[in-house]
Amino acid sequence: MEDISETTPILSPTVSAENEEKKEVIVFARQQRAPICTLPIEIAVVLYFLSMSAGMPILSQYVYERTATEFNATAEINVTCSENDTDLDKTIQRNASMKMFWLNLSMMGPSIVATLFYSSYSDSIGRKLPLCLPIFGLAVHYISMFLVTHFSADIRWLYIPFLFEGCMGGSVTFIAAAFSHLSDRTTTEQRSFRIIVMDFCMGFTSALMNLLSGYIIEGLTYSYTFLLLFAISVLCLIYSLVFISETIKRESEAKHKIWKNIKRCFQVFFSEHHRRRKKLLTCLMLVLLCAPVVSRADIITLYFRTRPLCFSRIKIGLFNFGWLISSYAGGITLTALCRDRIGDTGLILVGCLSISLSTLLNAFTTRIVEVVLVVLLSSFVVLPVSMTRSFASKLVDRSDYGSIFAGIGCLQSISFLLFTLAFDGLFAATAGSFKGSVFILQSFMGIVSLFLAVLLIIWSKKAGRLINNP
Template identity: 25%
Template structure:
């Protein structure tokens, strides 16, 4: 058993045991997810590639035309796939959260893990039985109906909070987030090599998909039979916890704490009510604009690297996906360092500027090394990335329409929107400095 200095999330009240750790579930689930994401892209590419080659076997066509047709087919597949994956959790995620709060904390973890396992099984069966690509939509629907990643991650955060003390909770949540990134990085690094194990055979991708199913199965079995929910013990608090995240710091609310709510405080001056509403509105505007930039770029990037000028193979695709997971490492280090010296809005703008700069470089990528230079800026972002079904569809359509003219249109648009999103955040930072009153500064 490690010492408290090595495992800072350990706490004498309650005393943590190995079976209360959520980290093995997070690690195995993310390895399975990274293998699945790479396998899905490569399997779909291989499926549409076979169809394209057979359709054009009698009349030869330029390589560029065949690539464009394949890219449109893959892009159309991902449009429907992201629609199914993004909309179906709306039917179940809230209900799972309610059941988890009312009955058992593991509900919001085990049910999404079951959905993850089923979707990976669908991909494995597609490789084994040569199912049509449309069957993969069923796997996305099963994942969404079981709650998806949103329900799973909310359950992970809840269980991680319960198994840590108030003083160590911030660091515990950051460590869980870091483990997620490290597991995804390792899985993506080996994904291309595993996919190549069956090259030349009809069951291409069998080893990769089988490994993904195995990791997902281990995560589900561990959560069902090993993972225990720790008992929470109420404890008087002296101050509100400050939890650092990828967008800075935010106050956590403890439902067990009722004494603080009963303290009578003087009402705030009427003049400060409107500025706070303006700040909230500006933050929402900045987040929405930034979301338009991020989601579209992330969804189009795997398609971009498959065709000229990059034309990546299976191993290079895995390495490229692995580079995206380094954002968790940089976020972990950045929050630990910058949160001591910079304001939240300053860290948000740092993330937006880095993403906008990286997206602008990606718009003019011609060689592989240029892609990684752009990724260096992208992975420095510290801002929250939301999901957007409409954005994914829009960017895929823009990519299809402009691939023959200027293939970097999506990335140039993303860079413009990212820089545009900086404006409301900068206004918030300026207004906060001007509206700050001496009474607003409190001892933490």
């Protein structure tokens, strides 16, 4: 009997693989009874990120200002930009940074376990549970933050909603479920572009809320801003429950496969085929290095609020808007124009180069013109994580989509947790000397990712094709 290798077609020559895959997508989509009206998953993503993305930079500013008041200072007048308050500047930055770290830790720790459980389990019970639980956790989070800010309660009360949101899976579980749902309904030819479109939805809504956050805070105060975000999250939950179709038929023995599904999140990356295994493990390394660099809103906020830039709330919102629009618009444009020419791995390479250059310049940014250059150089920073998701999903069977995205999501949580510790700790330690040290570290991570992307390109060429279809 002929040996079957990684590249041996499984379908007979008389059957069109493309048509077969399209039929499989249709079957997956019809396995469950349709909801009242089936609408795109992207709308749920937009609503979720409208609510979620504004929370961290707004909370960073709130914690910063509350910390300033603890030292009889006022962040409203940018006391940390005063030449006479250098010691106070260091103390406020250090305390605010560490408070944000411990809050992030209280959420990211439980979310690592939750992501493994909910996302991998979705291959057996469906996508809607891991899609809706994080939204519910976010809603509880925001109503709790409204109460804390409205009554000026101790910041330590925030640990409860952060912990609860982590137990519900957090944003990583939501993203994993959304990408699994999208992969169920697309072919490999469509997937790269649809994934970057979904990432653009995330980026645009994040940019919009970052732009408006300063104005919203000024007009509504912190407490009513969190109440508004709570209302958006409730709307997202209703939409997801009513209008998102289920793509997976629930297995009768699903409850007996919990541990098996969790183990599958790790096993899926250790394929029996050597070439496939090393590609999947390289994908994990890329996510580990690139994901925390892209998710750096709290560090940017603290960095720009202080000397020499002394950005106000409005200016921070404008910067975040420009940075996110630049990165996601650049990513989707390059994907649309060049994916067929350079493949997923080529896009990953460009994104890693963008990360290393933009963060290196960010370390030495002292003027507005340099801030603009940082925004321009960040045009492709989202590509490594987005295209890595697309690339990895093409290396596994459809029945493993939940496991592959759960594994990637879990690693994102771990990397965010570890590098948040490193970034916040380094920023606090160097606040009085060279605050750009944290961005030097991020640039080095981008350079290592660049090397990994080159390896993927070499391996892909040896396989005889670029990575539109691994």
